[in-house]
Amino acid sequence: MPIPIIDLFAGPGGLGEGFSAFRHQGIAVFKIGLSIEKDPLAHQTLELRAFFRQFPDKQAPSEYYQRLSGLISREALFEKFSDEAENARREAWHAELGSKNFSSETVDKRIRDTIGQSKDWVLIGGPPCQAYSLVGRSRRKNDPTFASDEKHLLYQQYLRILAMHRPPVFVMENVKGMLSATVNEAGIFQKIRGDLSEPLKAVPEANQAVPLGYKLFSLVCNQPDLLGEIPPQNFVVRAEEYGIPQARHRVILLGIRSDWPHIPDILRRAKKQIPIEKAISDLPRLRSGLSKEDDSGENWLAAIRALAGSSALAESAVTPALRWAIKKVLSNMSDKLQRGSEFVTGTPAPKFAKTWLRDPKLKGFCNHVTRGHIREDLHRYLFAAQFARLMNQTPSLEHFPSELLPDHENVDEAITGAMFNDRFRVQRRRRPSTTITSHISKDGHYFIHYDPAQCRSLTVREAARLQTFPDNYFFEGPRTAQYHQVGNAVPPLLAYQIARIVARLFVANS
Structure with a gap:
């Protein structure tokens, strides 16, 4: 059975796409069980991709391609394949973590129902990052509400789910600017690193009777972050060094529960960088x-x-x-x-x-x-x-x-x-x-x-190519919303490489 994935703050699904596409000897290793996204248009994109994944590899119906080419509507597609559409709706949840409209109890039940009896599963996602970005901080440096902006602390929703549900492995992504971001003169990254290592300390409502800790790893250097020993910059993944045609630098943390004794692999550097013309010149x-x-x-x-x-x-x-x-x-x-x-x-x-x-x-x-x-x-x-x-x-x-x-x-x-x-x-x-x-x-x-x-x-498609979204990945909504979705995503081909590392952890623990 494929290993379930819970994807928080999923956006249009770039991180989840990489995991769901990973195959070992032709067999899917992971399956998106639940992806949560608050933006209605990004959710529509996520839901359509979830529909596409209901079909075996290379067996999506011709009507899917008719939808992409504008020959039929989304509604007509979902009506013809109602079972697959219903499965996609269960997988892609339009919800806002931390909102009064979606209580923690509701979210927890949805996660429990998705995971079922499986002990092997993965939590992935990237809390919204505008408050951590260098540009966002520059534009709001004189804004008196900046320090209290909830976007600083949305990672606590990620942390709460980590503490309550205890996945053996998690992957968390965010902007490079979080390394230098502060709130009330306290370093954001230092706090996040400490909280992720010992989530029970930050989530008192979680079960304190059973210990829970995580070892944090960089994807680019072989060293566990046992006592905050890894320099913060070593958590930065430079996408262009791993076959992505884009100089995208992001903080990516790989967490492994302390009862798992494994040391993960690191990303394999590409032999050469991919220039933009190789990615978009055929358009x-x-x-x-x-x-x-x-x-x-x-x-x-x-x-x-x-x-x-x-x-x-x-x-x-x-x-x-x-x-x-x-x-x-x-x-x-x-x-x-x-x-x-x-x-x-x-x-x-x-x-x-x-x-x-x-x-x-x-x-x-x-x-x-x-x-x-x-x-x-x-x-x-x-x-x-x-x-x-x-x-x-x-x-x-x-x-x-x-x-x-x-x-x-x-x-x-x-x-x-x-x-x-x-x-x-x-x-x-x-x-x-x-x-x-x-x-x-x-x-x-x-x-x-x-x-x-x-x-x-x-164009949006050119930007999507640079992000390595497959050509059959359709972005819903007006053009401005499409651009926004693409720009906020994790490159799926990079996520695929991370999925390979995570898959080997489960093999080692089997």
């Missing part, structure tokens, strides 16, 4: 939209080509070589490119992790549609992308001609070296992408496509 080329003006291919091209006659290109900040390169790409741009849609027909052919990403039944690309940008941002995007191509670096604000600088109050401060000097960041084609974050839902300035002729930010 159909698209143009950006033109916002606040009539959007057509002709108008889009005319708006961009207005840059050629702009005084911006005459400024001394633009070298002759860069000026020539920009004018060349402008002359070769086409107004025939489309903006894409929620499903674009085509033949996916990724240049890495082919068996992981591709699904032969899927005759196209989901969630591959561009956003609109104002004319001035299109000029900035084209300048930045061509600058990066020519100079082999993404430009900072001081590299921009004055005419292309954004009309923001703090531009001068940013140019002198303060925060957000790189607010227009090009993803360099021969390197892993920068971290795909939830901020991608706000604007595309940090996620400019490396191809200046497309002159746009990344």
Whole structure:
């Protein structure tokens, strides 16, 4: 029987996807028993993926792919396969941990019902991390409510379930910023590390009669954290070092109950890093939209080509070589490119992790549609992308001609070296992408496509590829919500590698 997984703060399901996809000799080792997510749209994504997993490998019905291509509705799909849909609803629970609407007793019963008599199971998840992130802390440094923000302490919901249900193994993920985060001058990470090692001390309502402790391990170095001996930085997993086409650095803790005597393996470093172009170059080329003006291919091209006659290109900040390169790409741009849609027909052919990403039944690309940008941002995007191509670096604000600088109050401060000097960041084609974050839902300035002729930010599907979501993973909701889901997720292919380590622990204990 597969080992049950309880997934807390599941988001769209990236961590759970990696575990549920892991196979040993063709047999599933883990099964998502329950995934809990409060966001209604992320929950819809989670539920649809749970439906997909009700079918044996490579045997999802044609109607699933019709749903992905927009030919039938979600309701029609679930109605035709009502048993599988009901199982998916039981697996993916729309609930908010810690909310008055979902008592601890209700949550505990749902977990007990899911685990049943199984003694072998795994708790996974990442408490919401906005309060720990460096950007979030910077933006709220003068906010008097920051120290009392419940997001600081949502990990206590994770901790409570750990203490009450005592899984033999847990995996907890969070942002790197938690290592330096403090509340009331106390270090967050130090407190979390202590609480996870001895959860009964922090959860008095748990059964205190039976001792409970956990040994914490890093996934990148062979050393148990017995007395807080592991330097905090050693818990950081740099995803680009493990075959993920993205420089995503996250804290990941592997906890093993103290009565298990095992030392886990560590992640295996990839032989080489995966550049962004290997992850997304097979996706159909698209143009950006033109916002606040009539959007057509002709108008889009005319708006961009207005840059050629702009005084911006005459400024001394633009070298002759860069000026020539920009004018060349402008002359070769086409107004025939489309903006894409929620499903674009085509033949996916990724240049890495082919068996992981591709699904032969899927005759196209989901969630591959561009956003609109104002004319001035299109000029900035084209300048930045061509600058990066020519100079082999993404430009900072001081590299921009004055005419292309954004009309923001703090531009001068940013140019002198303060925060957000790189607010227009090009993803360099021969390197892993920068971290795909939830901020991608706000604007595309940090996620400019490396191809200046497309002159746009990344699509949801491109971001999902960089996160290593399989192509048949569909994100529900409006585009902003899709971006947010992708940015908050754990890369499933990284989670798969963690699942391999966890699976070996259970074999060793059998």
